[in-house]
Structures are given as structure tokens and as C-alpha cells.
Amino acid sequence: MSDQEPSESAKRAFxxxxxxxxxxxxxxxxxxxxxxxxxxxxxxxxxxxxxxxTEEDIRKWATACAVEGQTPELIAMSREIEQMWTDYKRWHRPGMKRLQFQAMDLYAKTKLVRVYESLFVPGFLQTVEYAKAQFTIHAELHGLPLDDVEKAAQNRMVRKRFLGTGAPIFSFLLEASALTNNTGGAQVMNGQLDHLLEVSRLPYVSIGIIPQGRPRSLYPGEGFYLFDESLLKQEFWSGAFQTSRPENTSYFVRVFAALRDQAVFGTAARNEIEAARGRLQGA
Incomplete structure (x- = not known):
């Protein structure tokens, strides 16, 4: 992962x-x-x-260059760039347990959620035990209260009411390595893999696994959530990134399609989950 905030490239482009x-x-x-x-x-x-x-700087720039008509568009672009990146201190200000409810309205109005993860099981697919283990790691990394871990994990489970309803439809892509990054120990991972097998049979939920050792047409990358074709969200160790710029969201639609072409589904995906269980037991 790059140490540079993802919004920096947008600032340079602007x-x-x-x-x-x-x-x-x-x-x-x-x-x-x-x-x-x-x-x-x-x-x-x-x-x-x-x-x-500043917005006043942009107005002066446009006036000096005799392109006053472009001022509203330029200001709108600048505002979005400023909102792209939220560092972890500001992001966690409401607390881990409250953060789990922040995007509920967004999920409710989205028709298709595409999720790609290369390092861990996505929140929507987590058991409460796996979520607790992940939040504990996160709290220790960022100096957050460990007292919030239990409630944050329970609150994360509330999101799962959307799964299997078709509102929205979910399409998940996981690298096989995400299934063997041991989060919480053998018992937690065993329960997590069992849960993945259960969720993979729900209606309106697609879970694809990209097998280890498969020849790549596109290399693994940072995880992301894509809401329809209108909003992209990514989380990093140091903060959170989002953008609704069409050139960015359309790019990630293509990325997701390319990754999906490398994945297996159905029985083959469930076989990959069991293979991950075998690798964990043999570790």
C-alpha cells in the first residue's frame, strides 16, 4: 500500500x-x-x-484566464477532491461502534453493491467473532478504546439484514489469500469459513473466489466497495477514500469486471473455501 493519500493524485490532476x-x-x-x-x-x-x-483563488484564476464560465465546475471539482480523503483520526471521531451505522441509507438506496477484497473477509460476510478480532487489531493500531470492540462487532451484524433481500444485490470477489489471513485464530477462522459457505447459497448474493496460483490478467490490489456506478469507497490503514467522479467509478467497474473473469463461483468457490480451511489447519 502506498504511503501517499489516494486524493493526492486528484490534487495534482486538478x-x-x-x-x-x-x-x-x-x-x-x-x-x-x-x-x-x-x-x-x-x-x-x-x-x-x-x-x-480556495474557492476565491479559483474564481480569481478563472477570471484572470478569461474562463469565468468554468468557475462553478472548477469549484465543484475542488470540493469533491477535498472530501475524497478522511484521515483515520477524523474518520474514527464518532467511534467504531457508531461508524457501523453510517452507510445504512446508502445501502438501502443502492441497487448493486460490488465488493472486492484481497486481504480479509468483507464486513458484510463476517461473523461477529471475526469482526471482534478485526476491530481489536484496528483499535490497537490506532489507539482506539478496546471497550468499543464488542459493540462495534454487534453493530456490524445489523448491516447483514440487507443480504439475500435483493435490495441491494451483492457481488463479492475475494482473493483466496483473504481466506487464509488468520484473523482471530483457528476457531474463529473455522466459524468464518462455515459462514461463507452458508452465505454463498443466499439469493441475490454472489461470492467469487480468485484461486491462488491462477494465471493473472489483472494483479491483486486494494479492496474497494462500488455502489452502483455512482460511488467508490476504499479503506486504508491510515484513512478512508471515496469518490463519485464518473471517470473513477467507470474505471473501477472495468477493474471489477476484469477481476471477476478470474474468479470461480458456486461449487468451485465453495471448494476454494474448503481448500483454505485445509491450508489453515496445516499451518
Missing amino acids: GIQLKELRRDAHLSGVELAQRCGWHKTKVSKIEHGTQSP
């Missing part, structure tokens, strides 16, 4: 877009700074994504 507007207006960086009443280094910092422009 800076490049502003730079192109300046060049199209045949202005040097110094000339633009003079027109806006700024120090000459400010233009360079904004264009390289090391300084985020």
Missing part, C-alpha cells in the same frame, strides 16, 4: 488542469500571480498540487 487554463490564456505563472495579487510561488504550488486553492 493543478494540471488549472495550468492548462493558464497556458491557453498565454499567461506565465508570474503574470497570473500579478493579476491575482499573489506571491509568484503560489501559482507553482497550486499547479503542482502542493497547495489547495
Whole structure:
């Protein structure tokens, strides 16, 4: 996992877009700074994504480049970039147990949820024991109260009421390695694999496993949740990322399709789950 926040690339891309507007207006960086009443280094910092422009900065930039008509679109892009990344301190401010309820309305209005995980079993498919083990690791990593672990795990189970109803439909893709990353010990993992077998038979739920050793047309990557084709969410050790930009969501639709082509389903997927159980027992 990269140490760089995922939103940093969006900031750089936005800076490049502003730079192109300046060049199209045949202005040097110094000339633009003079027109806006700024120090000459400010233009360079904004264009390289090391300084985020304020909305007033964007208005001045658009006016100086004679593209005032693009101001609302540019401001909307800037606002979304600022909301893309939430560091873990701000993300966990409500507490682990309350975070489990934050996306309930989103799930309720989504028709199709696509989920890919390469490292662990997704929250919707977890047993309460597995969730407790995962939250314990998370709490210790981020210095969060261990007293919240039990309630957070119980609250996570509330989400599972959506499974099997068709509102929404769920499509899960897991790397086989996610089934053998031992979270909570042998007993917890054994129960978790049993639960995966049960859920795989629910209506409106698809669970695909990408077998170990299978020739890859697309390498494993960071896990993600895709809500219809309108919102992407990812969680990292250091925070959470989301975007609704069409170019990003459409890209991950293609990524999910490519990963799905490598997965097995039905009986073959259940065989992969049992194979993971065998690997864990032999470890």
C-alpha cells in the first residue's frame, strides 16, 4: 500500500488542469500571480498540487484566464477532491461502534453493491467473532478504546439484514489469500469459513473466489466497495477514500469486471473455501 493519500493524485490532476487554463490564456505563472495579487510561488504550488486553492483563488484564476464560465465546475471539482480523503483520526471521531451505522441509507438506496477484497473477509460476510478480532487489531493500531470492540462487532451484524433481500444485490470477489489471513485464530477462522459457505447459497448474493496460483490478467490490489456506478469507497490503514467522479467509478467497474473473469463461483468457490480451511489447519 502506498504511503501517499489516494486524493493526492486528484490534487495534482486538478493543478494540471488549472495550468492548462493558464497556458491557453498565454499567461506565465508570474503574470497570473500579478493579476491575482499573489506571491509568484503560489501559482507553482497550486499547479503542482502542493497547495489547495480556495474557492476565491479559483474564481480569481478563472477570471484572470478569461474562463469565468468554468468557475462553478472548477469549484465543484475542488470540493469533491477535498472530501475524497478522511484521515483515520477524523474518520474514527464518532467511534467504531457508531461508524457501523453510517452507510445504512446508502445501502438501502443502492441497487448493486460490488465488493472486492484481497486481504480479509468483507464486513458484510463476517461473523461477529471475526469482526471482534478485526476491530481489536484496528483499535490497537490506532489507539482506539478496546471497550468499543464488542459493540462495534454487534453493530456490524445489523448491516447483514440487507443480504439475500435483493435490495441491494451483492457481488463479492475475494482473493483466496483473504481466506487464509488468520484473523482471530483457528476457531474463529473455522466459524468464518462455515459462514461463507452458508452465505454463498443466499439469493441475490454472489461470492467469487480468485484461486491462488491462477494465471493473472489483472494483479491483486486494494479492496474497494462500488455502489452502483455512482460511488467508490476504499479503506486504508491510515484513512478512508471515496469518490463519485464518473471517470473513477467507470474505471473501477472495468477493474471489477476484469477481476471477476478470474474468479470461480458456486461449487468451485465453495471448494476454494474448503481448500483454505485445509491450508489453515496445516499451518
